[in-house]
Amino acid sequence: MTIKLITLSTLLLFGWALVRTGNLGQLGDRWKRPEPKASLRQVKVLSTTPDYRLVKHLMGNTKVPLAPQRIASLCGAATDSLVALGVRPILVQGGSRIDGAQLYLADSLKGVAVMPPDSVISLEAVLAAKPDLIFASNMQNGKLYGQLSKIAPTVFIGSTGDGYRENRILDVGEVLGMQEKAERRLAEYRRRLERAKERLSSQAKNEPVAFLRFRKNTSVIYTRTAMFGPLLFEQLGLTPDPAMPEVMMGGGWDVLSIERLSDLRAEHIFMTIDPDSELYLQGVAKTPIWRNIPAARHDHVHRIASSTWLSGDGVLGCEAILDDILAAMAPERSP
Amino acid sequence: MMCTETVLKQEDVPEQRSLLGWDSARRWPFVAMMLLGVIVAGVGVSLFVGDISIDAGTIGDSLFHYDAESVSHLLVRDWRLPRGVADVLVGAALAVAGAIMQAVTRNPLASPGIMGLNTGASFFTLLTMVLVPTTGRPQMMLAAIAGAGLGAAMVYGLGSLSRGGLTPVRLALTGIAVSALLGAIGNGVMIYSELGQDMLLWHARGTEGVRWLDIGLFLPLAGVGFLGAFAIAPTLSILTLGEHVARGLGQRTRLAKFLAAAIVLVLAGGAVSLAGPVGFVGLMIPHVVRHIVGQNYRLVIPGSALCGSLLMLAADMAARLASTPFKSPVPVSAVTALLGVPFFLYLACRKPTTARLRGGRT
Numbered sequence: 298m299t300i301k302l303i304t305l306s307t308l309l310l311f312g313w314a315l316v317r318t319g320n321l322g323q324l325g326d327r328w329k330r331p332e333p334k335a336s337l338r339q340v341k342v343l344s345t346t347p348d349y350r351l352v353k354h355l356m357g358n359t360k361v362p363l364a365p366q367r368i369a370s371l372c373g374a375a376t377d378s379l380v381a382l383g384v385r386p387i388l389v390q391g392g393s394r395i396d397g398a399q400l401y402l403a404d405s406l407k408g409v410a411v412m413p414p415d416s417v418i419s420l421e422a423v424l425a426a427k428p429d430l431i432f433a434s435n436m437q438n439g440k441l442y443g444q445l446s447k448i449a450p451t452v453f454i455g456s457t458g459d460g461y462r463e464n465r466i467l468d469v470g471e472v473l474g475m476q477e478k479a480e481r482r483l484a485e486y487r488r489r490l491e492r493a494k495e496r497l498s499s500q501a502k503n504e505p506v507a508f509l510r511f512r513k514n515t516s517v518i519y520t521r522t523a524m525f526g527p528l529l530f531e532q533l534g535l536t537p538d539p540a541m542p543e544v545m546m547g548g549g550w551d552v553l554s555i556e557r558l559s560d561l562r563a564e565h566i567f568m569t570i571d572p573d574s575e576l577y578l579q580g581v582a583k584t585p586i587w588r589n590i591p592a593a594r595h596d597h598v599h600r601i602a603s604s605t606w607l608s609g610d611g612v613l614g615c616e617a618i619l620d621d622i623l624a625a626m627a628p629e630r631s632p
Numbered sequence: 633m634m635c636t637e638t639v640l641k642q643e644d645v646p647e648q649r650s651l652l653g654w655d656s657a658r659r660w661p662f663v664a665m666m667l668l669g670v671i672v673a674g675v676g677v678s679l680f681v682g683d684i685s686i687d688a689g690t691i692g693d694s695l696f697h698y699d700a701e702s703v704s705h706l707l708v709r710d711w712r713l714p715r716g717v718a719d720v721l722v723g724a725a726l727a728v729a730g731a732i733m734q735a736v737t738r739n740p741l742a743s744p745g746i747m748g749l750n751t752g753a754s755f756f757t758l759l760t761m762v763l764v765p766t767t768g769r770p771q772m773m774l775a776a777i778a779g780a781g782l783g784a785a786m787v788y789g790l791g792s793l794s795r796g797g798l799t800p801v802r803l804a805l806t807g808i809a810v811s812a813l814l815g816a817i818g819n820g821v822m823i824y825s826e827l828g829q830d831m832l833l834w835h836a837r838g839t840e841g842v843r844w845l846d847i848g849l850f851l852p853l854a855g856v857g858f859l860g861a862f863a864i865a866p867t868l869s870i871l872t873l874g875e876h877v878a879r880g881l882g883q884r885t886r887l888a889k890f891l892a893a894a895i896v897l898v899l900a901g902g903a904v905s906l907a908g909p910v911g912f913v914g915l916m917i918p919h920v921v922r923h924i925v926g927q928n929y930r931l932v933i934p935g936s937a938l939c940g941s942l943l944m945l946a947a948d949m950a951a952r953l954a955s956t957p958f959k960s961p962v963p964v965s966a967v968t969a970l971l972g973v974p975f976f977l978y979l980a981c982r983k984p985t986t987a988r989l990r991g992g993r994t
Contacts, residue, residue: 304974555711556707559707584706
């Protein structure tokens with residue numbers, strides 16, 4: 298009897314919890330993303346001696362040579378910032394799993410040795426390049442820090458967590474002693490951002506946009522809290538699709554069921570397609586579900602490189618995204 | 633199988649304590665028809681449940697006056713309807729697989745979830761995704777069936793190694809250990825190949841992405857499985873009396889067990905490839921059905937199929953209703969687990985005298 302009573306009340310409790318989950322949505326609304334600090338910095342120069350600069354970073358303190366000549370960059374954020382500062386690395390590992398390399402940097406990095414974007418980096422290749430400074434990212438190479446440090450002084454530049462990717466150039470600039478140049482470059486980017494914002498507000502005011510990624514027989518939508526969310530929806534002031542969830546935890550993306558996909562009202566869709574999802578997209582694109590989305594009806598579906606939007610961590614990545622957006626939403630009017 | 637009929641007529645099977653007090657088997661067809669009606673109605677109701685609201689008129693039109701250009705019609709006919717049908721098939725397949733396993737192993741805790749079939753099938757699906765990313769659905773289904781076989785073989789093999797054979801507790805323990813092992817290897821593969829998010833999506837989706845094509849693939853398999861299960865049902869009834877008794881009664885137990893294993897793998901593997909791993913349906917339903925109709929597997933098998941369908945339909949609808957406001961999918965396996973875990977605990981905590989199957993080992 299007691300057991301039956303316990304079982305029954307447990308079941309009722311579970312049922313009640315299930316029904317109440319309906320209110321968790323509003324609970325989520327109360328959770329606001331904390332305002333990220335404008336300069337969430339990753340490195341700090343502790344002291345400078347005639348021989349080296351002592352740099353504090355996420356993995357510890359490192360003595361960086363004053364004028365490094367042979368820099369190996371094993372993370373996208375550092376590579377982007379190095380190129381933006383006009384420094385040519387001798388070896389990079391980079392890009393995304395999908396595109397292979399960072400396509401928007403391909404021209405600037407012509408002739409530079411590129412390691413494939415494997416999750417395991419080849420220590421032999423790094424050793425053979427004889428670097429005098431290594432940049433690595435904490436995501437993949439954290440466990441290799443000790444080994445890399447034996448090859449050359451190693452500084453960790455993690456990928457940007459707060460969505461303000463342009464700030465990475467300040468970190469790299471500080472490590473190399475090029476603060477002023479980094480700040481000038483950042484100011485230049487900010488001016489460009491302002492111009493883009495003006496152009497968008499005059500030519501594409503209030504047109505809702507959505508960023509989709511097709512993956513493994515489904516589609517996901519990236520939101521405000523995704524890596525480029527702040528750039529799109531705060532700095533550029535673009536209008537998000539009404540179907541885009543306001544708050545997402547984790548990577549800032551949400552799965553779009555086919556029904557929610559049919560509910561999109563975006564005038565412009567930016568999307569990237571994983572190699573194994575091309576067939577899925579073709580299947581969906583044939584149906585009225587896709588054709589009824591305003592963006593598809595007006596032929597405003599823009600395929601973009603995932604290595605730019607998803608992996609473009611840095612000033613140049615942000616500028617490449619700006620270019621994509623302007624070309625799609627506010628093309629230069631021919632005189 | 634035919635010899636069964638001569639040895640043991642339906643009337644000879646002891647009609648043990650049927651809950652509704654009906655001693656005649658003649659009313660069961662009527663009950664089955666009613667259940668079938670409820671299932672059809674349930675699929676109909678499930679057409680109303682989704683992320684966007686579609687009114688009854690539109691749903692009716694989409695079934696009887698289909699307009700290929702209407703988004704709502706398309707959603708109802710090509711997404712919601714196959715999803716409902718898939719729920720029915722998956723629920724029936726899992727429940728029948730569970731019923732067969734409980735009969736053959738004479739173990740009340742046997743089920744696709746506990747015996748490592750689900751984990752094995754999803755492990756092999758993961759491996760296929762990693763090794764051959766472009767694999768089509770049919771191959772994926774075969775991989776899932778093979779994986780289910782591996783999982784079951786490991787659990788059954790390891791569990792039987794010990795002296796005293798496979799007792800219920802040992803089965804549950806081995807199942808947990810093997811599931812944990814396969815799950816851990818799977819996690820490793822997932823992390824190494826950076827497929828974690830993709831697998832998460834696959835797990836959480838349940839029957840959401842099922843299309844008519846997938847149903848077309850699974851339907852023949854399921855059909856063969858159900859017919860086979862029905863065909864060996866009389867033998868299953870006798871197997872629950874114990875292997876010695878069954879052999880003494882002239883049953884070809886080895887053949888029956890082989891057929892039973894093949895049917896279980898096809899049903900459970902196919903179900904996993906359609907809906908991802910969904911636990912507890914195969915555990916709960918056969919118990920409930922046996923409680924109502926008794927030990928006659930000619931009633932238990934179809935009864936499990938019908939009740940399993942209903943449970944899965946209801947669970948999937950609950951999952952969809954729960955996920956709508958949260959804007960993030962609630963997996964159907966979470967709902968079945970909510971129901972199944974208390975049930976599992978109840979089974980495990982029952983007094984030892986009733987813990988074994990009636991007619992089971994003494």
